[in-house]
Amino acid sequence: MLKNLIKKSKSIHVLGASGQEGAAILAFLNKMGVKNVIAHDFCEEQDFKKSFEIFHKGLKKRERNELWKKIEISAKTFYFKDNYLENIFQADLIFAPQSWHRFEFNKKVFEAKRKGIPVFSMSQLYLEFNQGFSIGVTGSNGKTTTSNLIKFILSEIFPKLTVNLVGNDRANKQILEDVQTFKKDSILVLEMSNRQLKFDFPKTPIISVITNITENHLDEHNDFKDYAQTKAKIIGKNTKYAVLNYDNEFTREIGSKLETKVIYFSLKEKLKNGVYFEDNNVYFDNCFLGDLRDFQLKGDHNKENLLAAVATIIAYFLNGNKDYKKIEFSKYWKEFKTVSKRLELVKKVKGIEFYDDVSSTTPESTIKGLEAFKKDNVILILGGNHKNTDYRILSDYLKENKIKFYILPGNVRGKVKTRGIKKETLEEVILEILENALKKTKVLISPAGENFHTLFLRAKGGIKKMVIRANKQLIWKKYIDEKYKNLWRYHKLLNKKKIPERCFLQIDKDFSPLENFQENLYFKREDKNKLGSHKTRSLGYQISYLYYRDIKRAAISTTGNAGICVAAYSKKAKIDLTVFVSPKINKGKLSMLKKAKIDLRISEKSGEELKRFLNETSAWDLRPSRDINSVYGMKSLGFEIYEQMPNLSSKYAIFLYASSGSSLIGLFEAFSNLKKLKLIKSLPQIHVVQSGKVSSSALYFDKGKKNFKEGNPNIELRAKKMINCVKKTKGFGWYIENEEYENARKILRKSKIKIGEESIKAFAGYLRAVREKKKFKKAVVIVTGKRF
Known part of the structure; x- marks a missing residue:
């Protein structure tokens, strides 16, 4: 029927083009050579590819890119939000995703159906064009696990056969475009939801499985009877075997009215001509099939899923007149691992186990999850939106079993009458559990409602990553002092020899901003510190140390930024400060230094003058190359970047202009500390940028020379x-020529960003790295000082 319709249709419309089903249908029609296709998607045209990537994030990048190329050429016209469903009444055939009827913007499709335009789905295409054997699985609960069990065990029993599984999970790759190439001896296992079964099926699976029927999706049906009848549509004229749950009154009733051969399965009853469970063993018609000692899935509901799968495989054997009695079933099912998001242990931290059961979207399925942990100390997390089902059974269960549970936003809150702990985000729940729960606690995220992923997990990397992040937060909390948002926030990590808190000198009271300049490039704006430079970190620590040691005199030679910072801190510490500068110093910096109450000395040979002064006096040498405290202060920059970018890894690159090297070494030591604390897995790349005479480190990498400055052992050592x-x-080193500096300066000027010369060079280093195709996911340019 469908084959002829596609051939005859002059205009085929496909809805939800960016979605998993719509994209699969477009790729299928494209492979068939169908040219008269019009695609629709209810998003803005500029968001189409982004929407496609969200719906296909389960695919590998290469697979996603290949599919995208096919979608781009699959339709002669694409209609987006402003023109959505344009010319739909001129269609000869419409393909729609299973959820099309739920959205107000699809009301024209209802009208098109009334006009007699046929509307089909992806599942119908699979069944119509599949040349091999077909098994369809539906049910209110358990269909995904059952489908996966069937596929796994059949693949193990028949390693030479191709067994394909397709279903609702976005992690599964749709293979519709290849369905016509499936061989006659291949097996297609099709997980079929209630929404898919709302379509009419000219061709049904050869074996149809209904795991159970309980209240679910009543918001999409007239009543429960209508819902149950929809589930029963999986069994049709060409169905040879129906596999049904004997313990469920509704599936048992369906079976009593069928002319099709029925194989029941039961967890409670000993069946004749059925699969049943007794004394931890599985039987079919009194024939022993195996024991469940090594079956890895938790809970009675998973035993029931296994019985459904075994009954299906028995039906497959009987249909082909094969002898199932020689098969050692337990050999195969003991190797089966948990299906994603179905009682899946995703992370164990501090003896607390987190189980992802997000696919449990009904009260009944959540109770089954809880039953798996009856002997354990369990904490439940609920949330999301109900499907117009009765929640009294869940409320009573929670109360009777005194289960501690958290309930997140969504209208499930109003349905569960037992009092739970209300929280707004999953992150705060996980954090609270990790802080307070006892060891051996099982945490079950089983929402008893739908939309949980959309509301609480989307773009957050899943439950496992959220637990890891929360645990890192708790570890990090031990090492930071939340009273401060400057270098003293990290005083426990800066140096083993602690400076007492009474000696903490402060000027900055907040983090310097991390600004997104381009897609994957960030500027760490140290120029926006109160003193206009990252030197506030090193000199803040250095002068605090002198204040603690009661040292009253200090000196430094500087190009300006260090002098401005040290003058401010020395004033707080009441230290006599002498600053040596060159006459070539920036006029703006010189002006600021003159306003400070310091001993300012201008000399062509400021470095030599400083050395002479230090020999003649007891002044402390504040030069960063001579004072290790400068490195300790600079470590705070690395820790602060981590707080702003907690996913730091070797895929990140830090670009920094360095002369004495205190800031670079401080960053390295901070990142090394973070790795030791297991807060990051690998060190971010550090790229040193230099120019002119101060270039020995960069030239080592950029020119392949160990071009150290001769005659100065301290500089050589550093x-x-x-x-x-x-x-x-x-990382790498970049020596910046004047032309590269000018190019970087022009780019920044166009963006109206005013930063110091060294920071422009750091940006130029980043541009060189990009040109030379250095690999990193994100980059941070340290803006070390402002432009005067």
């Missing part, structure tokens, strides 16, 4: 350490 740090992070 340069070697810088090179070693960069090597350990698998």
Whole structure:
């Protein structure tokens, strides 16, 4: 029927083009060579590819890109939000996703149906064009696990046969475009939801399975009777065997009216001509099939799913006149692992186990999940939206069994009458559990409602990653002092020899911003610190140390930024400060230094003058190359970046202009501390940027020369350490020529970003790295100082 319709149709419309079903249908029609296709998607045209990627995130990147290319050429016209369903009444045939009837914007499709335009789905195409054997599985609960069990065991028993499984899970790759190539001896296992069965099926599966029928999706049906009848549509004229749950009164009633051969399964009754469970063993018609000692799935409901799968495989054997008695079934089912999002243990932290049961969207399925942990200390997490079903059974169960549970937003809250702990986000629930729960607690995320993923998990990486992040938060909390949002926030990590809190000198009271400049590029705006430079970190620590040690005199030579910072801190510590600068110093910086109450000395040979001064006095040498405290202060920059970018790894790159190397070494030591604490798995790449005479570290990488500055052992030693740090992070060094600097400056000027010369060079280093195709996911340019 469908084959002829497709051939005869002059205009075929496909709805939900970016979705899993719509895209699969478009790829299928494209492979058939159908040219008269019009595609619709209720999104803005500019969001079409983004929507496609969201719906197909379960695919590998290569597979997703290949499918996208097919979709782009699959239709002669694409209609998006503003023109959605244009010319729909001129269609000869419409293909729609299973949920089309739920959306107000599809009301024209109802009208098209009334006009006699046929509306079909992806599932009908699978069954119509499949040349091999077909097994369809539906049910209010358990259909996904049952489908996976059937596929797994059949594949193990018949390794030479191709067994394909398709269903609702976005993690599954749709293979509709290849369905016509399936061989006659292949097996197609099709998981079929209530929404798919609302369509009419000219061709039904050869074996049709109904795991159970309980209240579900009543918001989409006239009543429960209508829902049950929809489920029964999986059994049709060409169905040879119906596999039904004997313990469920509704499936048992369906079976009593069938002319089709029926194989029942039961967890409670010993059946004749059926699969049943007794003394932890599985039997069919008194024939022993195996024991469940090594079956890995938890809960009686999973035993029931296994019985359904075994009954289906028995039906397959009987249909082909094969001898099932020689098969050692338990050999296969003991190897089966949990299906994703169905009582799946996703993470164990501090003895607390987190189970993902997000696919349990009804009260009954959540109770079955809880039953699996009857002997354990269990905490339940509920949330999402109900499907107009009765929640009294769940409310009573929670009360009778005194189960502690959290309930997240959604109208399930109003349905569950037993008092739970209300929270707004899954993150805060997980954090609270990790802080307070006892060891050996089982945490079951089983929402008893739909839309849980959309409301609480989308774009958050799943439950496992959320638990890992929450655990890291708790670890991190031990090492930070939340009173502060400056370098002293990390005083427990900066140096083993602690400076007492009474000596913490502060000027900045907040983090410097991390600004997104381009898609994967961020600027760490240290120029927006109160003193306009990242030097506030190193010198804030250095002067606090002098204040603690009661050292009253200090000196430094500087190009300006360090002088401005040290003057401010020295004033707080009441330290006599002498600053040596060159006459070539920036006028704006010089002006600020002159306003400070310091001993300011301008000399062509400021470095030599400083050395002489230090020899003649007892002043403390504040030069970062000579004072290790500068490195300790700079570690705070690395810790702060981590707080702003907690996913730091070797896929991230940090670009920094460095001269003395304190900031670079401080970053490296901070990242190394984070790795030791298991807060990051790998060190982010550190890319050192230099130019002019201060270039020995960058030139080591960029020109392949160990071009250390001769005659200065301190600089040589520090340069070697810088090179070693960069090597350990698998970063690189970039020597910036004047032309590259000017190019970077023009780009920033167009974006109206005013930053210091060294920061522009750091950005130029990033641009070089991109040109030379260095690999990193995200990059951070440290803006070390402002433009004066």
